Amino acid sequence: MAIALALVLVVIGSILFHLFSPWWWTPIASNWRYIDDTIIVTFWITGAVFAAVVLFMAYCVFRFRHHPGRRAAYEPENKKLETWLTVITTIGVAALLAPGLFVWNQFITVPEDATDVEVVGQQWQWSFRLPGADRRLGKSDIRAISADNPLGLVTDDPAGTDDIVIQGGELHLPLDKPVKVLLRSTDVVHDFFVPEFRAKMDLVPGQISYFWLVPTRTGTFEILCAELCGIGHALMRGSVVVENEADHQAWLQEQSRLKLARLPAAQE
Incomplete structure (x- = not known):
């Protein structure tokens, strides 16, 4: 129970630190806005995955904790789970890469008067x-x-x-x-x-x-x-x-x- 609670507190603490962190970037160039927006999108996507994984770990620690007489079931393969993990991972990677393509286009599209x-x-x-x-x-x-x-x-x-x-x-x-x-x-x-x-x-x-x-x-x-x-x-x-x-x-x-x-x- 203590381990499960500690994992939940790690997630809550990470989210609060992100929202109230005093260490935010200083805007001093024209490209800071779209680059920072991309970084924030990356934070939210990876943060959501981090929170989901850690909370799932906390659930498993609590739900499947040891009880006298309980034995674990051995299941070496689960095609349905593997399919879902592959689909979700692909969507997540695409969501991380797509904003970067737009940022890169802005980063190298130089004004004529530069x-x-x-x-x-x-x-x-x-x-x-x-x-x-x-x-x-x-x-x-x-x-x-x-x-x-x-x-x-x-x-x-x-x-x-x-x-x-x-x-x-x-x-x-x-x-x-x-x-x-x-x-x-x-x-x-x-x-x-x-x-x-x-x-x-x-x-x-x-x-x-x-x-x-x-x-x-x-x-x-x-x-x-x-x-x-x-x-x-x-x-x-x-x-x-x-x-x-x-x-x-x-x-x-x-x-x-x-x-x-x-x-x-x-x-x-």
Whole structure:
């Protein structure tokens, strides 16, 4: 009886904790709503299954508890039960997967006015590239990677001459403006993860993945690598700064000035 009661209390406590939990997510990007809705739907589906299984266990513990002289019946197969379990499991898995397909479609359907921003993962550092005045990023080629060109930029591409490259620094994004984040890796698989953005995607060598978002709140947020990428994985962190348009333009101008200041030294 005590075990059955404990199982019932676990279910009740889990539901109450979910409903009154103080640890809810903070909305700071345009994609938070539909992603959070999907997470909540997942919680309710898996929570319902969890509650049903645990309550069934409590019922079995109570209903079939030991009594002197009672013997258990041996039933190795039950086709009716197996059929019902297969059907219910299939419906549950489909219910979990279906919302994700709609979310994924929104996640990769980029608005035409979005600005491209490139994120490059390297052991164990984040680098960023933003377009200059032409609003276009130059080409890159993994075969061009060298000690002097760690990002593999194609130097003779006119579109890339005004690109702003930041290695190991902060990524700055404008408030309330759509941004397309292009992701690539120069060595192993990494994963670009900003928890508050609800944005998480792998960087796979040899290909470019992407997603988009609109930052909706200013502040500084931590960038993590969510894929084990080697001995320095835990140290592969960065920062993304969301700021108003005036501050963002001032930051871009400062980066362009620093780039021009480095050119004479590079030419020498």
